[in-house]
Amino acid sequence: MTTAIQLHQVTAGYHDTPVLHNLSLEIKAGEMIGILGPNGAGKSTLFSVLSGLLRPSSGTVKLNGIDVHRMPPAERARTIAVVPQELDVPVPYTVEEIVMMGRISAIGRFSSPNDEDRLRVERALVYTDATDIRHRPLNELSGGERQRAIVAMVLAQDPRIILMDEATSHLDLNHRLEIMQLVERLNRDDGVTVLMISHDLQIAAEFSRRLILLDHGTVVADGTPSAVLTEDTLRRVYHCDVRVHQDPHSGGISILAAPRLPAPGSGKGIHVHTLGGGGCGESILRRLTLCGYTLTSGVLNHGDKDAEVAGALGTATVLEKPFCPISREALDEARHLARNAHALVLAPVPFGSGNLANLDLLDEALAAGKPVFIAVGIETRDYTRNRDAVARVNALLTRGATLFQDVADLIPLLPTC
């Protein structure tokens, strides 16, 4: 089989902010591939690069062996086509006119559509079951009909590669399956290479033989659906717990998002004191509040990002003057709050000499037999002169403090009523 798409060390992005990092990928002609990944993973940017909309800052993109940016536009249109999530058409084009647009690059400037163009339009209309809506204006149609018309336009374009950019996400279950079956048939009968971005992992798993999972602009996993869609991988990429079941009869994969957050209010009656700063404790504060924990916080500096969040969430917070080291009075006040807490949590906060005193609170909590939870990675955040913070945190850990990765990790560890 020949190679349809070849990306070689592509770095691309917008306004000097790279979204794709050194991405290399090879896709053979006739493959049907699902592109997965959380929001901002670079899926749409990948499509922009493939379709020649976005020029990568480095690396090459080859379609059928030819650099996409060297292709004349008409040849590019014969090679690759895109089905967008939705098409906003301000003028009342009829479905037939829209489908004829697929032939634009094939029809010469000085000629009108010939028999072949008409035949292809007709075939695309039949293929997508759009013959009875052919004379209706596109913007009068329902979402499903509209998407069928756009797929018909892409069929009339007759490309070798089709990119589906969340093309079915606005459709109901029935129409979603219908469009997918249509594309699958194109892939099977005509050997068209299909890449689809989908947030519906199940549909992606069902219709693709290969899945590519992107995160932060790089390929995290690439392989068969059962190899890519593992609980472990998904948990790492989507930051939430999922249950993956493979049906023993059909082989179909079903994925259930099991929210790692316990039900709202599950933390009622539990008092947690958090130590953060600089915005690092924001998500901990937010999600613990959502779960109903009673939170206190501090010592933080006035005007600090965490202090703002804590204030907005109504968390009792001990504040020190802006940019000042923690004073004895403030620490005493925080000690008072922490004394009533059931557990103490240290967010991934950077340490300098100014806020090192906060660690006293953890020492005392451990001494009082309270559980203490510490975010991983203190080594990277210690800016004190003698790396005092690392030493003290390690001492805390040997005395029984617990490490945690992120807030989703933390919640199951916290004491319950």
Next chain:
Amino acid sequence: MNNRRNFGLVLGLAPLILALCVLMGPSGIGLPDLDLQRDILGLRLSRVLAGFIIGAALSCSGVVFQAVLRNPLAEPYVLGVSSGAGLGAALAILTGFAGAFTTALPLCAFLMAVCTLAIVYSLSSHSSTPSLYGLILSGVIVSSVCSSLLMFIVSATSLEGMHNILWWMLGNLDMPSDQVLGLSAVLVTAGCAGLWLMARELNALTLGHQMAHHLGIRVKAAILTALLLATLLAATAVGVAGLIGFVGLMVPHIMRRLVGSDHRHLIPAAAIGGGAFLAVCDALARTVMPVEIPVGVITALLGGPFFLVLLKRRRTPGWIG
């Protein structure tokens, strides 16, 4: 198909309407006495022809601005052509340069219109593809700056100069000479023909930049060429006939309803329909009152209510047509 029938209707009726327009004039309705008043017939003919050319230019340019900017309120003056031309004309009248030779006034207006556009383009195209909102925004800003300058000039000038400038701004299809008429006919024909050849690009561009790119269009080049040709048409119209409003906004909408949105039909229909419309308006402007009324008044009076009825009755959910 209705669209096809309407297209034929527009093409067929236009010569008839133009012929009727020739029969109307301030000297009476009907064919003038060919032996005694041959000149009158010539005057009327050139007037009707001027109306047709300017009308065609304005409506074609309106079609293109609406399609490329994907905005129903776009019209030939949206990027500041009108204010720039107005400023040029005012300067020409004030400095007395307008009297230097017959084509001086239209030339000044045309050149200033083109200058304004160059400024608008350069302001908005800092990125690789010109942003549509950037274009509209800088058009509005440059246009209001030109208007203020014009206002300042008008307020600082003598009564006679003011009258001349105002009269020019109201719009007038009286051609200073046959050369001007001939030259504008050539420019307008070339512009409209060029845009007609770009019909498929215009079709694709109404689906948005990205879709046009996917369909195999050179988006940046297509946008620039289309806007430049449309601007050339608008600048020519403003240069020779002053500010005639409404034609460029309304005729495209009406034609889209009649012949559909495919630019392969829409461009010629708009050119011919718009030309006939302006010729009729001008014939009325010359005959309904003992004194000639500015043709811009007629276009707005005729077109406004008609357009409102269309809007009221429209069934399609799209915002154009």
